[in-house]
Amino acid sequence: MSRFFNILSNLFPLWVAAACVWSLLAPQTFTWFIPYIIPGLSVIMLGMGITLSVEDFKRVATMPKAVAAGVVAQFVLMPFWGWAIGKALNLPTDFAVGLILVACCPGGTASNVVVFIARANVALSVLMTMCSTAVAIGLTPLFTSYLAGQYVPVDAAGLFISMVKIVLAPVAIGVLLHHAFPKLAKAVLPVGPLVSVIVIALICAAILGARAEAVMESGLSLLGAVILLHSAAFASGYFFARILGYDTLVRRTISIEVGMQNSGLATALATKHFAATPLTAVPGAISAVMHSVIGSALAGYWRLKGK
Template sequence: MNQLVKASTFAGNTFAVWVLLFAVLALFFPVQFVWIGPYISLLLGIVMFGMGMTLSLDDFKLILKQPKGVVIGVLAQFIIMPLLAYGLAKGLSLPPEIAVGVILVGACPGGTASNVMTYLAKGNTALSVTITSVSTLLAPVLTPAIIYLLASEWLPVSASDMFVSVVKMVVVPIVLGLLVKVLFKKQAERSLGAMPLVSVIAIVMIVAAVVSGSRDKILETGLLIFAVVILHNALGLLAGFIIAKLLKLEYPDQKAISIEVGMQNSGLGAALAVAHFNPVAAVPSAIFSFWHNISGPLLATYWGWKANKNTDKTSSISG
């Protein structure tokens, strides 16, 4: 079991490398990965099941203890990223499938990796976990509604069908994960160490499926999509930080909200794109999955280094 936990930790720490590696392999050898396409929803369900196994009532207590931070974080998540996505799609006159794909990423809740990044950044990790949990549980209603409002001018959107999809892919697996945790507590606790490895494998397979299924379009517009994703992510991180600062939240909370806003559940974006539009619309999610696992750790490392430096300064002055 210790070896499995070590492998899981290694996979989590090198996540971006595996995403990039298999994305490149899928680009050059698409036939080897196309078969994964029909299983994207199932793979996302596995990731969400793992998230359910990690949740507890403590994750939601902060709603009562620190409602301001939670409300600001959740609202920022579902307002900033969708509006940035819409602005980029309009401003850059993106092709319909790509425009919808970018909006899809923006309308998704925060990704679980944001919690780890907030911890490394010496931010408010409890706040990050609560925002991720609340935004994920609100996703069945808010994500389809936002996509319908912002993306309908490019492609037809069925908010009701999308609602059903999000419930199936997100809520049901999370509830099942919670039930397993409650009913089989000891076994669930033993298996938690392996969950990062399972999640990494699932997300890598989703990315490989998307890339292999949209190979020609990626080769045609890959640089444009990559530039849009980088811009979207960077603006989200910046806007989240500025909003939290303007609303006078504490510095650790500002870092948590910045990372929450900038790091999305791109697996959900890819799954919804494939289920309701076409594989091309899933490409921004696939690239986002890779990129935010580079920008997030870079920002977290900087903030963590800055916090440690300030701590050392304080210690030397008091000593």
């Protein structure tokens, strides 16, 4: 049975891509899941927490340089790529600003799921996501203002509270359950990745379906820009970690953290603060799908390849 679950999990890119195509053809099919996006991620985080022990986090505490490297890469490499790609492709103002906004946001919680599926360092990934979100309170508006030409306010308290609810609390509860009920952790381990795959596919399809018309109208230029942004981020994050001399699992973790953004935050900020130019939110919607597709493809490859 475990082998069967592993086979389904290894097909992660296929399930996500199929759900995305389906949502474009029939947008209303998956939009029902939109209210369940945050609870869905919380359930995934709880499942991952159950597979983690206190010792895992103690080991991460001995690697402060890896956490710092990931956060630095997040807020140096990604904003640069967002600005450079927009300039190089001469994107329209709305799309260029939207791409920069995506690039200046912190790492997304979905990265923790992809790291989990890739069999990289989940505890390190969770810590990096929390740290990048904390510093994003100041850096996201600062970098967006500098690169996009105007200031984008961030609800720092609300963002932090959401991170605590979506990531920290479920993972902490999961770790406690792991400690109190080790047999439960052993039972969850085979099915955890498959549950993650299903939820991520539903999230991507729901986001894309809700914005299908704008996505279809945006054309290949924006799609190419978003794909290029995330591809460059995954690659540069990996090689940045390699240059610093980190092992394979840390390289994969940093690569995924840099490549996967909190696109939902970017979309929300664009909707709220760029209401006069609604297409500014489109890069965030496409990003939410593409970073999951690219990340899931990497996760599937690395999962099969092993260490």
